[in-house]
Amino acid sequence: MASKILKERYVIQKQLSKNAGRRTLLARDLHTQELVAIKLLIFGEDFHWDNLKLFEREAQTLQLLSHPAIPRYLDYFDVDTPTGKGFALVQSYIPAKSLEEWLKSGRTFSEAEIKQLAKALLEILRYLHGQQAQVIHRDIKPSNILLANRSGNSVGDVYLVDFGSVQTLAARKGSTITVVGTYGYMPPEQFGGRNVPASDIYSLGATLIYLATGRHPAELSQDNLQIHFESIVNLNPDLIDWLKWMTQPSLNRRLASAGEALKALKNPRQQTDISAIRQKPFGSRIELKEDGENLEILIPPKRLTFWSAFWIFIGTLFCLGLALWAFICIIDVILGNLEVSFIVVFSIFFVGSGFSLLWEAITLFSRDTKINIDCNQISVTHLWPGYKCQVTPIMNKNLNNNIMYIRHSLAISGQEKFYKTLGIYQLTPPEIEWLANEISAFSAGKITVVSADNKYVKIPTAK
Template sequence: MTNTNFEPQILRDRYRIQRQLGRNASRRTLLAQDLHTQELVVLKILIFNSDFRWDDLKLFEREAETLKSLCHAAIPRYQDYFELNLPKCRGFVLVQTYIDATSLQDWIKQGRTFSELEVKQIAKALLNVLTYLHSRNPPAIHRDIKPSNILLTSDRTAHQVGNLYLVDFGSVQTTVKKTGTITIVGTYGYMPPEQFSGRAFEASDLYSLGATLIYLVTGTHPADLLQEDLQIQFEDVTHLSASFIQWLKQITHPNRLQRFSSAQLALQAL
């Protein structure tokens, strides 16, 4: 089942598979056409195979429920959720809107560079998204902000970097206690220290955003940069203003209590 090929099937008599967008372990991400609306959509599929864990289903269901409750122009919209029951494949499918844009990771790999002004525009756009997510009750903490989960359109101009989108809510946490969450998720290099012990807070998303911005200004994965007392050392390999360097150092401070206390405050300081 790990080599399940969905092409060119039609799922639920509605979604015609176009191509695979991504895969890992028990998950597949597919591009499909909604035959009811003729629009392109993304199908995220959780497959019951040898790699499946029950925690995967818990996170997958939480992602679907969270997307269903969100309404923001920079976040994919929930479309559908259903059980998959094919002869050689069983699982669940989450359908969301397709965004025609390229990830920040792929832009960097293609050789694109970003000016300080553009990086600040990216920061402001994403801080607005985080302000929306963190202001919900309970707060929605993304927990996996990184270049591959941020999409940027190609309509760059002299004054505007393009439109940005935050995607992949597969690690989202919506039940937060005073001690933080207790599930270890995230991506090495972009995770703050507290996430390694299974805790995540609003300030954890800020750290991950900061690490992502450092990747944009250096072109280097944060894990490959030097660290001093767990603080990412990036200033010697960039040409940024002193004020922006200080802002990046604060948002990526290893101690969450030394970071900005909210996305809104980080936005105001920028």
């Protein structure tokens, strides 16, 4: 297609990239003699209508934007090519290499350069997210960030390009959601079609982690969707904490805006929300799983010791003996010995009490309790080996102003009193404090977590 002229104005110089029905061309504008970038969307075998929707949205969005670090909209028209009809979007051309290209060429980035890049990109995001029709980029990654004019201690000029995945506030209203993005840089909520400014914050954090480690985020180890990279970098602990805050899987724990991220980067001591990134107390068997939208707490049964098993065995024999005695007394009454009728009553009472205590003991050592918390309710599932008894929900209103009490076992309250016991695992003070931090951080203050005796209190961090 080289030397071909589009719209009798744009002389094609060369092809810059090609993928799935799209091409990006370098051309010269005969009217201005400037180089421009032309994106082509062709109606071919790889064409999908979602592609056209995103292509048109990119053109409409760029028309409304004016920022030196973002390509300028120049023109939009339909074209005829040997492979089919299509549309062309003309943008200003930025002669710079992407971060991906810099990394592949062997360039490394110092901590100071990573901070410079972070500040520059956060300023761009603050501009995009501050538009009246809020713009979410949705595909921030090293190949979509250009870097030019490096000099001395300056990282150079930073540009954010490729708005082909962009979503605006207007586009979200009354329309279906198209899930786009790049694996490794997409936050959990984006897989479900949900996109907010904090989604771009996550993608930027993952990009900066790539710069710091030289490894794709998907190649790094994860725990409950949290990227772990601190062991393979030599960065200031404050910067590590900030990057972990940027890439928190849960929206409620993540930095919510570019402004907040800039403030936290400039003032590391104000990163109070990092207290939510706590390690589980040593030896604790409680398991937490989080996918950004739900928090699951699995409370295991109490450990069965030799003496516990011994006393359960003795209790079982005692209860069986009482049951046998009661049965013999009942037979005597049936045969006419009414003198033992009062013994029957007491026997049945003691048998019932004994088996009730025995059942509680067996439950203590055999039943798991699973607690699920999302934005609308808290539900509980009691799990025995081979059997599941679902108890849901115990709180089905908005979680605002509800209280979760923790003291040895968990309980939920909406009226400042115990409502439903959730578990019987004996919690230690460190476990109580840890769970309080985790639940408060996840719910962003919608659940207040205190102990039943108010000894351990976690006040949710205000955002």
